Amino acid sequence: MRILAIETSCDETSLAIIETDGKQLTVYSHIILSQIDLHRQYGGVFPSLAKREHSRNLVPLLERAAQDPGIFNFQFSISKEISNDQKEKIEKTLEREPELLEQFLDKIVEWPKPKLDAIAVTHGPGLEPALWTGINLAKALSALWDLPVIPVDHMEGHIASTQLSGDENSKLNSKFQTENGKNFLEFDIGNLEFPAVALLVSGGHTELVLMKDWGQYQILGRTLDDAAGEAFDKAARVLDLSYPGGPEISKLANRARQSGLSSPFPLTRPMLNSDDLQFSFSGIKTSVKVQTDRLGELNAEQKAGIAREFEEAVVDTLVAKSETALDETGAQELLVAGGVSANRFLRERLEDTFGLKRIRISPPSLSGDNALMIALAAYRRAEYAPELILNDPAPLAANGQLSLEEPRRINKQVQDPDS
């Protein structure tokens, strides 16, 4: 199955073109354009700016992705004329994305139909204005090329990225993304063993999910307040480190461990002894704030020590709850994904605790948001729920709160006003 995947749920605009049979994967193209430099000045992601950037960059990225001659056979096809009906449909679909519409009509409509089977797109969870941009592009391409759309849950995408966790694939990490988006790389897709538990840790989510099979998810626990990545970002702000804070804290913490520096104050491990699989990370960030305020101006050693203590407190909690989740469910494997799974200390602790055979952590280059994971999840969806191959994608809607427990929902649940 050949899939073009689109991911715009947060601050990364990403496209992937792949072919897979569920065992082998060919990546024809994979591009991730990060907006982090633009959002840094706000200390976090600014939704309307994210949407504007997606809208502006999607067509240029698609042009780059389409350089692959195997899929977009420009040389041998004559550019086609589109019907008035199609044009109207495209204009209507993209009416809220004027910049995208202009570029679409200017460039994409002239392309010959590519050799693809489906267009996959993230429809939640995430920032709704940003999600809509990707969905609208998917709908317009579907109208132009007469291709079905497969809606994908962003978190199922993160889970799908752990299929590429093998040693072999990790070695190829750096090649996942190339300058011009072209690479033709071949990968083996790992076979997840069910039941599995997924630890999903990102800027917006922290959850433990029991996965009985593809499409069968039960949330075992989640954060009651801040996500783990969000806690890293907030603690980093307290320490005057730049956004996103996770990698900055991690760098300082590693340095502190190497030099034997410790924190001027201890931090409690949040919810470590709670009798459930819930998390809470807002207290620990407040504790860092209160205790650093008390100390006044921090020197470099103190900062590094605090970063170390903070990282170890978060990681202790993530590892302990994952262990409980595996014990309680009898799951075979722990799947770990999401931006925070790039954290080196977390990866080492997980490997030490569970052993390499029991864990699959997404390759670092795929731990953040990317379209390759969306393409991989789309393939699974097409297998377990063929009704999600939408020949008419009109009903598809963005759902910022989409939950893995409702994998077949494609539109937003509207609350019954009488209930």
Ligand code: KG4
């Ligand atoms: O999955 P992701 O790219 O986007 C969301 O869907 O949220 O996750 C981004 C989050 C940010 O909060 C960032 O600080 C965190 O992942 N992060 C890290 C590391 N790299 C990224 N946190 C800890 N250690 C890291 N090395």
Ligand code: ZN
């Ligand atoms: Zn994510």
